Amino acid sequence: MTGGELVSAAKDRFGAFWSVTRSQVYRELPGLASAGYVRPGKLGPRAAQPYAITAAGKRAFRSWLAEPAGSDHARNPLILRLGFGAHHASGQLQQLVEEARVQHQAALASHRTRAAELRKNNADPYLVATAEFGVAYARALLRWLESVPTG
C-alpha cells in the first residue's frame, strides 16, 4: 500500500479512536523500509510509492499486538475547562456543554450506524466491538452531561 492508502485504511478502522495524520505515516515508511519491515515497490502515478510488508514486518506487528496495552490517555478539552470550575463566566459553561452535547450526539449516531453496518456485513466481531465502544462512550458522556451544573 502507499502512504495515502494506509492513512485511509487507518481512518476507516479506528479513525474515531486513534487519529493518524498523513505526515506521520509518510515519515515512518522509509524508516520501516530500512529496518526491513516493509519493502518498497515500483512507483505508481503521482510518484506514489507503494510498500509491501515483509515476513519480519509481520512478526514485528504480531509482537506489538501482544504487548500489554498500557493505560489510556484521555484528552478531553471540555473536562479540562470544567476543571477550572468557578472561574467561568455565567453563560459560558452552558455553551460549552451545549456544544459538547451536539458533538457527541452526532458521534453516537455515527457509531451506531457503523456498528449496524459492520454487523450486517458479518464483519470481524472485534471490529464491531470497537464501534460498540464508541456507542457506549458517547452514551455515557451524554448522560453525564445532563448532570453537569450549568448555573
Next chain:
Amino acid sequence: MTGGELVSAAKDRFGAFWSVTRSQVYRELPGLASAGYVRPGKLGPRAAQPYAITAAGKRAFRSWLAEPAGSDHARNPLILRLGFGAHHASGQLQQLVEEARVQHQAALASHRTRAAELRKNNADPYLVATAEFGVAYARALLRWLESVPTG
C-alpha cells in the same frame, strides 16, 4: 508558583483527564513571562523560580476558557489493538481485556473516592463534575468490556 508547584496543582486537578509533564511547564514559563502573562519573582531554594500571574495573564486565561472546547481526542491502546481484530492469537486478547478490567476498576474506585472527598469538602461543583465524569467513563468502559468477544 514555581514550575513544580504548577505541575502538582495540575496533576491534582485533572491529572486523570489531561496529563502534563514538568518539561512542558518549564518550557512554557519563560515564554509566558516574555509575553507578559506572568512575572518572575525572587529565586527560592534549589534555584526554584516562582512566577506570578499578571493582569494580562488573567485576561488571556479567561479568554482561553471561553474558547469553544473542540473535539476530544481519545487514545485508547486497547481499542487500537481490538481494531486489528482477527489478527490476534487466541489467548492474547483475553489477557488484554483482563488487564484493562483491572486498570479501569482501579480508576473507578479512585474517581469514586475523589468525588466523595470533594463533595464532603463542599468543593467547587464543576470540579466534582470532573470526578463524576471519571466515574461515568470507567463504569461505561467496564460494562462494555463484558461484551467484548474474547474467543
Next chain:
DNA sequence: AAGGCCATGTAACAAGTTACATGATTAA
C-alpha cells in the same frame, strides 16, 4: 487543452516524553 480539483509527498513547527544533571533536604 485549460482550469480547477484532489491525491501525493515534504518541510517547518509545536507538543509531548524520556533521560539526565544539579542542588537541597533528610536520615543514618
Next chain:
DNA sequence: TTAATCATGTAACTTGTTACATGGCCTT
C-alpha cells in the same frame, strides 16, 4: 558528616500538527 533521596530545572528526542509544493486527473 556522609549517603541516600527528592525536588528543580535542562536537553535531546519522539510524536503530532499545520502549511506548503507538486503533479495527475477530470470536467468543461
